[in-house]
Amino acid sequence: AQKVTQAQTEISVVEKEDVTLDCVYETRDTTYYLFWYKQPPSGELVFLIRRNSFDEQNEISGRYSWNFQKSTSSFNFTITASQVVDSAVYFCALSEAYNFNKFYFGSGTKLNVKP
Amino acid sequence: NAGVTQTPKFQVLKTGQSMTLQCAQDMNHEYMSWYRQDPGMGLRLIHYSVGAGITDQGEVPNGYNVSRSTTEDFPLRLLSAAPSQTSVYFCASSYPGVNTEAFFGQGTRLTVV
Numbered sequence: 438a439q440k441v442t443q444a445q446t447e448i449s450v451v452e453k454e455d456v457t458l459d460c461v462y463e464t465r466d467t468t469y470y471l472f473w474y475k476q477p478p479s480g481e482l483v484f485l486i487r488r489n490s491f492d493e494q495n496e497i498s499g500r501y502s503w504n505f506q507k508s509t510s511s512f513n514f515t516i517t518a519s520q521v522v523d524s525a526v527y528f529c530a531l532s533e534a535y536n537f538n539k540f541y542f543g544s545g546t547k548l549n550v551k552p
Numbered sequence: 553n554a555g556v557t558q559t560p561k562f563q564v565l566k567t568g569q570s571m572t573l574q575c576a577q578d579m580n581h582e583y584m585s586w587y588r589q590d591p592g593m594g595l596r597l598i599h600y601s602v603g604a605g606i607t608d609q610g611e612v613p614n615g616y617n618v619s620r621s622t623t624e625d626f627p628l629r630l631l632s633a634a635p636s637q638t639s640v641y642f643c644a645s646s647y648p649g650v651n652t653e654a655f656f657g658q659g660t661r662l663t664v665v
Contacts, residue, residue: 441594443594446592470652472653472654474656480640480658480659481656481658481659482642482656484653484654484655487651487652487653489650528594528595530595532652532654536602537583537646537647537648537649537652538583538584538585538600538601538602538646539585539597539600539610540585540587540595540597540644540654541597542587542594542595542596543594544592544593544594545594
């Protein structure tokens with residue numbers, strides 16, 4: 438069975454601090470996809486990144502970076518120099534490679550960035 | 553570009569009432585699914601469809617029905633609403649391939665009293 442764990446329920450930081458959101462997953466599949474979504478206070482789900490299981494390269498996009506380590510089944514997300522606009526709930530999710538319908542979400546981490 | 557459209561955005565039901573949450577997508581995606589979001593539990597899969605005429609159960613299907621008569625539409629029916637179905641419901645569409653992602657609707661906030 439697939440499972441995604443986000444142990445950090447809520448994190449508070451002061452603006453300009455760096456923050457890392459943890460994500461640990463469980464799957465028996467050898468091929469799968471990992472995602473991060475952002476849910477701002479307005480409620481919509483915003484796609485941030487997808488990582489395929491066969492691609493362990495880390496990725497940086499502006500202030501965002503992602504660290505994928507298959508050896509520890511982790512897909513952590515770091516925001517550098519956080520801003521108030523980063524305040525949101527962040528979800529990590531896993532999708533089966535052969536059923537792109539089925540996303541398994543973690544419980545989410547609420548990030549509060551204070552000015 | 554409408555993407556995934558859900559209606560209504562808000563709904564209050566009385567226990568025992570039935571209703572249909574609508575979901576439509578204009579991206580010609582094969583795959584569509586319904587999730588519910590409850591505090592502290594993330595999103596959980598209710599039902600999903602891999603194409604017109606094909607549906608299957610997800611993690612929490614009890615109390616819900618779906619059908620998929622067209623590629624575009626994937627309605628979710630609550631047969632007899634219960635307070636435990638108070639939640640935010642998201643519809644999503646996706647497509648196969650290494651560049652896949654799920655496109656989500658804006659959500660429907662449902663309260664059952």
